[in-house]
Amino acid sequence: MKQNERIFRYNPNDSVRKFATMPEKITLVGGGLSGGLLSVFLARRGYEVHVYERRPDMRQGNYAGGRSINLALSARGIRGLEKAGIAQDILDIGIPMTGRMMHDREGNLAYQPYGKNGQAIYSISRGGLNIRLLQLAGAYPNIHLYFDHKCTFCDPQTGITRYTDVHGNQVEDKADIVIGTDGVFSAVRDAFMNSRFNYSxxxxxxxxKELEITPDALSDFRLNKNYLHIWPRSSYMMIALPNTGGNFTCTLFMPWEGETSFATLNTKERVQSFFQKDFADAVPLMPGLIDDFFGNPTGSLATFRCYPWVKERAVLLGDSAHGIIPFYGQGMNCCFEDCIVLDDFIESCNGDWTKALEGYQQSRKPNSDAIASLAIQNFVEMRDLVGTESFRHRKHVEHDLTELYPDLFKSQYELTTFHTTPYKYALDMGAKNDKLLNHIISKGLESKMNDRAYMEPLIKEMLS
Amino acid sequence: MKQNERIFRYNPNDSVRKFATMPEKITLVGGGLSGGLLSVFLARRGYEVHVYERRPDMRQGNYAGGRSINLALSARGIRGLEKAGIAQDILDIGIPMTGRMMHDREGNLAYQPYGKNGQAIYSISRGGLNIRLLQLAGAYPNIHLYFDHKCTFCDPQTGITRYTDVHGNQVEDKADIVIGTDGVFSAVRDAFMNSRFNYSxxxxxxxxKELEITPDALSDFRLNKNYLHIWPRSSYMMIALPNTGGNFTCTLFMPWEGETSFATLNTKERVQSFFQKDFADAVPLMPGLIDDFFGNPTGSLATFRCYPWVKERAVLLGDSAHGIIPFYGQGMNCCFEDCIVLDDFIESCNGDWTKALEGYQQSRKPNSDAIASLAIQNFVEMRDLVGTESFRHRKHVEHDLTELYPDLFKSQYELTTFHTTPYKYALDMGAKNDKLLNHIISKGLESKMNDRAYMEPLIKEMLS
Structure with a gap:
């Protein structure tokens, strides 16, 4: 193929079809986790689906970065995968984590279960999951995947999108519906920006910063693999999630600036002594610490909110609509739930996309705002509180309530992670739960926890 | 000049100078009100100032739009003009407005003074003021003005900016400091967006929608020119400010969508009957109503916030740093105060721009956030409350307090409009004033207003 050619993936003499109540062709900008799953849902409904992905085809084994980076998969994400028929495949290669294991400075351990017996979230490989989704998508004759295509333009009115491919060619596409599944720096969203679009x-x-706890000499895990390990240190913290290779991906969260910060940890000696002081039990498990610390990039953490998500033929879904910080482990789970909600509206609106898209955005926006807030709340909880005695006591009382009164009391974490009730409900119930816990602790009612005649009316009243 | 030439406004072989504690060349992107005034302040300090403006040279009489659009000038703006030595020139052609004149549906009038006797804000022409500032700037040998230059690129690290001029030439500039005075859709701010930049x-x-009350047959004002006229109608409203030509510029604020909205006022008959019903006393004064309504664009209203305002050599000032809605009449006044604050920091930091810029952004950000909030509060007040009996009573009590206890009580409006205390102080005092007013009204203390022995301790306590 000649370089810098202009390629049309449609007949450029076609006039724009009237906004279709029943579209034929849907273009997804972005073939990551959201785009991968959504393409399958849409293909199953018979649409012609074209997926343009900026990165190379990761099915060829060149997943960007190559290192094992993991995600927490929970109920909402599992439900999305079930709808695509691959939940069991993915769970089989996931590692269940049943709770948090806290490591203090002296190396003492404290365990907080996430839910009731057996309830777990799953550590899975981001790359592995994405590849699996693309393999699934690639098997559909009505899904067309284009890699190395960077989106440079989107016109919501005509449904035209443009791309630069790896050869420098300009590629133009026109679709009935364009869905931006292209993440927090979405090119589709850029086309929304200058027209009464709320954005933050x-x-x-x-x-x-991502670091690594390597496997032991027998390629086995050096920490219990069935926990999410946390080293909470108030203004900073480290966490570790297991990978199938016997290693853990650690993430150090720390201020950019200030006394103890990425700015001040600028020599090998400082990093070494900082870890020795704060994460002494982990240091022997991290032989590549110094190389990783200075070799790996420092990532930023941000919350992105916007509205509306629909403009003429263009739609935002997944991180392009709501980028959240990772502290509730819900990023991917939320994106997969977006796919389910849109798919449900397509069905219930009998293919009337104007109605379906309006239903999708109105239904989904309050819930994506809620999980964004929950993630910020959990950041504070994990960083500042999780290691304190009062917090542990509170979690203990909460856990007892979930065990003793499972029908009346569900923790916010349980509602968010193990249920598929709307995130907004989980947020609101969490606030009510907090009042109940404050009441129990401040009035010293722990001794009455087993007194059903006393507790049941109290719980009912305070959570109503 | 050949078309599509590449023009360098510096020696492209120059290496980048170390970030200058004492810069020599400062480039302003945008020659509107903020850029015009700031260029004069900087020129007076001896810097070489280059100003690139997207629009043609409005000193040639081709001010965009050409219609008379006015702004409210008050204490902060006047102080900025005083520093530039042109306050009296501008006030001489401004029209003082001493209060709000409310028009109800039956044409009954009610007056609410803005401040104490004689205190006024000034209706001035946006175009006239901008031209005057550019004339002043043009007289400085160290200010270089370039018109018809649209900024297309800014690199905060090198201080390089690029422009397309009216001939299609690419112009490149390099400066020690680049200041984005290019408004709410700032091109300079675009260069901040992808690097840990908070933005909403x-x-x-x-x-x-802008409309017009024309002069009478004798070219005189058809309403009292010394008031800001308001037709509050709860979910929508119209205001009118006088121009020196004997006309008033009216602005109708109304929802985009809904029962009574720009979407539903889509025929001449509907517009006519809507105005006849809601603004009956104004209709005879607006002979061009229908043509204006369908000929003039509908503008949008938004609040823009961001931080930080400084990135390496690039700085945001004025609307590029904080776009606010127009309901406190403070947009321009706030921008001019930005100029004063930056100028003060340049002086107090003895030309150390790193310190000066840090001082400017830290000092100014909470105050620009405060005026953004005040403007939103005032929108609600003007739209929903200003016509109600309870609001009038409240304003009456507030006015009495300002008259009886001028040293102890200053209204939020007075602090914002007639003083130059920080906006944040005005916002905080407004909240305290509200509590005092609630107390007086709910306890029925109006009869005690003249009882100094009772009132003075109460005011002092509640406002402390």
Missing amino acids: QSYEDHGY | QSYEDHGY
């Missing part, structure tokens, strides 16, 4: 990006003072 | 744009459900 809000960065945390903290950044993050 | 938030649109109101209301839009606005």
Whole structure:
């Protein structure tokens, strides 16, 4: 193929079809996790689906970065995968984590279960999941995947999108519907910006750095693999999630600036002594610490909110509509739930996309705002509170309530992670739960926890 | 000059100078009100100032739009003009407005003074003021003005900016400091967006449309020119400000969508009957109503917030740093105060720009956030409350307090409009004033207003 050619993936003499109540061709900008799953849902409904992905085809084994980076998969994400028929495949290669294991400075451990017996979230490989989704998509004759295509333009009115491919060619596409599944720096969203579009990006003072706890000499895990490990240190913290290779991906969250920060940890000696002081039990498990610390980039953490998500033929879904910080482990789960909600509206609106898209955005926006807020709340909880005695006591009382009164009391974490009730409901119930816990602790009612005649009316009243 | 030439406004072989504690060359992107005034302040300090403006040279009489659009000039803006030595020139051609004149549906009038006797804000022509500032700037040998230059690129690290001029030439400039005075859709700010930059744009459900009350047969004003006229109608409203030509510029604020909205006022008959019903006393004064309504664009209303305002050599000032809605009449006044604050920091930091810029942004950000909030509060007040009996009573009590206890009590409006205390102080005092007013009204203390022995301790306590 000649370089810098102009390629049309449609007949450029076609006039724009009237906004279709029943579209034929849907273009997805972005073939990551959201785009991968959504393409399958849409293909199953018979649409012609074209997926343009900026990165190379990761099915060829060149997943960007190559290192094992993991995500927490929970109920909402599992439900999305079930709808695509691959939940069991993915769970089989995931590692269940049943709770948090806290490591203090002296190396003492404290365990907080996430839910009731057996309830777990799953550590899975981001790259592995994405590849699996693309393999699934690639098997559909009505899904067309284009890699190395960077989106440079989107016109919501005509449905035209443009791309630069790896050879420098200009590629133009026209579709009945264009869905931006292209993440927090979405090119589709850029086309929304200058027309009464509410938008915010809000960065945390903290950044993050990925590090590694390697497998032992027998290629086995050096920490219990069935926990999410946390080293909470108030203004900073480290977490570790297991990978199938016997290693853990650690993430250090720390301020960019200030006394103890990425700015001041600028020599090998400082990093070494900082880890020795704060994460002494982890240091022997991290032989590549110094190389990783100076070799890996420092990432930023931000919350992105916007509205509306629909403009003429263009739609935002997944991180392009709502980028959240990772502290509730819900980023991917929320994106997959977006796919389910849109798919449900397509069905219930009998293919009337104007109605379906309006239903999708109105239904989904309050819930994506809620999980964004929950993630910020959990950041504070994990960083500042999780290691304190009062917090542990509170979690203990909460856990007892979930065990003793499972029908009346569900924790916010349980509602968010193990249920598929709307995120907004989980947020609202969490606020009510907090009042109940405050009441129990401040009035010293822990001794009455087993007194059903006393507790049941109290719980009912305070959570109503 | 050949078309599509590449023009360098510096020696492209120059290496980048170390970030200058004492810069020599400062480039302003945007020659509107903020850029015009700031260029004069900087020129007076001896800097070489280059100003690139997207629009043609409005000193040639081709001010965009050409219609008379006015702004409210008050204490902060006047102080900025005083520093530039042109306050009296501008006030001489401004029209003082001493209060709000409310028009109800039956044409009954009610007056609310803005401040104490004689205190006024000034209706002035936006175009006239901008031209005057550019004339002043043009007289400085160290200010270089370039018109018809649209900024296309800014690199905060090198201080390089690029422009397309009216002939299609690419112009490149390099400066020690680049200041974005290019408004709410700032090109300089675009260069901040992808690097831990907090940003939000938030649109109101209301839009606005400019209309006109024409002069009478003797070219005189058809309403009292010394008031800001308001037709408050709860979910929508119209205001009118006088121009020196004997006309008033009216602005109708109304929802974009809904029962009574720009969307439904889509025929001449509907517009005519809507105005006849809601603004009956104004209709005879607006002979061009229908033509204006369908000929003039509908504008949008939004609040823009961002931070930081300084990135390496690039700085945001004026609307590029904080776009606010127009309901406190403070947009320009706030921008001029930005100029004063930056100029003060340049002086107090002895030309150390790193310190000066840090001082400027830290000092100014909370105050620009405060005026953004005040403007939103005032939108609600003007739209929903200003016509109600309870609001009038409240304003009456407030006015009595300002008259009886001028040293102890200053209204939020007075602090914002007639003083130059920080906006944040005005916002905070307004909240305290509200509590005092609630107390007086709910306890029925109006009869004690003249009882100094009772009132003075009460005021002092509640406002402390």
